[in-house]
Amino acid sequence: MKRSQLFQAIAQAIAFMGAVLIVAASVEARQPPQQPPPAQGQPQGRGGPPPAPKNLQVLPKDTPAQEVNARMQVIGQSLGVRCEYCHVDEPGPDGRRDMSADEKPTKNTARVMMRLTEEINTKLASGLGKANPVSVGCVTCHRGVPIPKQLPAILTDAAADKGMPAAIAQYRDLRKQYYGGMAYDFSENALIAFANRTAAAKPDDAIQWLQLNLEFYPKSARSYLAMAQIYNRNKQDKENAIKNVEKALEIDPENAQAKRMLDQLKSGH
Ligand code: HEC
Ligand code: HEC
Numbered sequence: 001m002k003r004s005q006l007f008q009a010i011a012q013a014i015a016f017m018g019a020v021l022i023v024a025a026s027v028e029a030r031q032p033p034q035q036p037p038p039a040q041g042q043p044q045g046r047g048g049p050p051p052a053p054k055n056l057q058v059l060p061k062d063t064p065a066q067e068v069n070a071r072m073q074v075i076g077q078s079l080g081v082r083c084e085y086c087h088v089d090e091p092g093p094d095g096r097r098d099m100s101a102d103e104k105p106t107k108n109t110a111r112v113m114m115r116l117t118e119e120i121n122t123k124l125a126s127g128l129g130k131a132n133p134v135s136v137g138c139v140t141c142h143r144g145v146p147i148p149k150q151l152p153a154i155l156t157d158a159a160a161d162k163g164m165p166a167a168i169a170q171y172r173d174l175r176k177q178y179y180g181g182m183a184y185d186f187s188e189n190a191l192i193a194f195a196n197r198t199a200a201a202k203p204d205d206a207i208q209w210l211q212l213n214l215e216f217y218p219k220s221a222r223s224y225l226a227m228a229q230i231y232n233r234n235k236q237d238k239e240n241a242i243k244n245v246e247k248a249l250e251i252d253p254e255n256a257q258a259k260r261m262l263d264q265l266k267s268g269h
Contacts, residue, residue, distance in 0.1 A: 049065070050065035050066065050069060051065065052064075052065055053065055053068050053099075053100070054100050055100040055101075055102065056068070057111060058111050058114045058115055058118075059071070059114075074137070074138070074139075075110065075138055077139070077144075078137060078138035078139035078142050078143075078144070079138060079142050079144070079145065079146045080142075080144040080145050080146065080183070081146050083099075085104075085106055085146065086104055086106045086107040086110050087099050087101070087104065087107065088101045088103055088104065106146075113138065117136060117137065117138060120136045121133075121135050121136055124136065143181075143182045143183045144178075144181050144182055144183045145178075145183045150184075151171075151174070151184045151185060151186075151190065151194070152193075152194045152197070154170070154174070155167055155170070155171060155194060155209075156198070158170045159202075159205055164205055164208055168208065168212055171212065175216075186216075188213065188216075188217045188220050188222065188223070189222070191209050191210065191212065191213040191223075192210065192213060192220075192222055192223055192226050194209060195207075195209040195210045195213070195226055195230070196226060196230075199229075199230045199233070199234050200234065203230050203234035203235050206230050206234075207227055207230055207231075210223045210224075210226055210227045210230075211227075219251050220251075221247075221248040221249075221251040221252035221255055221258065222248075224244045224245070224247040224248035224251070225244070225245065225248040225255070225257065225258055225261070227240075227244045228240075228241045228242075228243075228244035228245040228248065228258075228261060228265075229241070229261070231244060232261075232265065238265060241261075241265055242262065242265050242266070245258050245261050245262045245265065246262065249262065
C-alpha cells in the first residue's frame with residue numbers, strides 16, 4: 001500500500017469511529033431514563049408489584065402502573081427533582097408513601113402542566129397541519145429545573161430584590177450547581193449580552209457583570225470591549241473606555257472593532 005493510501009485508510013477508519021461514537025451518544029441521549037436518580041423512587045423497592053393507580057385525572061384512568069411509573073421517571077428527570085417533590089414519599093422503611101394523595105401543591109401544578117403540554121402538542125399538529133410535528137415535553141421548557149426561569153430574568157430580579165452582591169453570589173451558586181447541564185447558559189457571550197441589555201438602565205451593574213465574566217473567561221476580549229463601550233456611552237468615562245479597549249487589543253490585536261474604537265476615542269470623536 002502506498003503511503004497516501006495508508007493515510008487515507010487511517011483517516012477513513014477514524015471518521016468511521018467518530019460517526020459510531022456520535023450515533024452512540026445521540027442514542028443514549030434520546031433514551032428515556034430507565035431509573036430515576038433516587039433508588040427510593042422505585043415503588044417495587046418496598047416489595048410487591050406496584051399497585052394499580054387509583055387517582056389519575058389527566059392520564060387515562062386505566063393506564064397500567066408500569067407505564068405511569070415510566071412517565072413519572074421522565075417527568076422527574078425533566079425537572080431535575082425526585083418523586084417526593086410532588087408525592088408523599090418519605091424515606092425509610094416506616095416512611096409514609098402514598099402516590100395517590102394530592103397533598104402537595106406541586107402535584108396539582110404538574111397536572112396543569114400535563115394538560116398544557118398536551119394542548120401544545122395538539123395545537124402544534126392541527127395548527128401546522130403536520131402529521132408528526134416535533135413534540136413538546138416537560139423538558140422542552142424545564143431543562144432539568146423545576147422552575148424554568150431564564151438566567152437573565154433570575155439575575156435581573158435578584159439584583160433588584162437583593163442587590164448586586166447577592167445577585168453575583170447567586171450566579172456563582174447556579175454556575176457551580178448547573179454548569180455543563182442544559183438549564184442555563186454559562187457561555188462567554190451570555191453575560192455579555194445580559195450586561196449590554198442592562199447597560200442603559202444600570203451601567204454600573206453591567207460593568208460588574210462583565211468583571212464577573214472575566215473571572216470565568218479571563219481572555220475574553222469581547223468582555224473588555226463591551227466594558228469599554230459602556231464606559232464610553234453610558235458613563236462618559238473616556239479614560240476607562242480607553243483602558244478597556246487597550247486590554248481587548250492586548251488579547252486580540254487584530255480585533256477590527258476594537259482598533260476602530262481606540263482610534264475614535266483617541267481622536268476625540
Ligand atoms: C413534577 C411532579 C411529579 C413528580 C416529580 C412525580 N410525579 Fe408521580 N404523579 C404526578 C401527577 C400530577 C400524577 C397524577 C397524574 C394524573 O392525574 O393523571 C402522578 C401520579 C403518580 C402515580 C399514580 C398514583 C395513583 O394512584 O393515581 C404514581 C404511582 C406515581 N405518580 C409515581 C411517581 C414516582 C415513582 C415518581 C418518581 C420517579 C413520581 N411519581 C414523580 C406528579 C409527579
Ligand atoms: C411551555 C413551557 C412548559 C412546559 C411544556 C411545562 N412547563 Fe412546567 N412550568 C412552566 C413554567 C413557566 C413554570 C413556572 C410557573 C410559575 O411562574 O410559577 C412551570 C412550573 C412547573 C411546576 C411548579 C414548580 C414549583 O416548584 O413551583 C411544576 C411541578 C411543573 N411545572 C411541572 C411540569 C411538568 C410535569 C411538565 C410536563 C408534563 C411541565 N411542567 C411542562 C413551563 C412549562
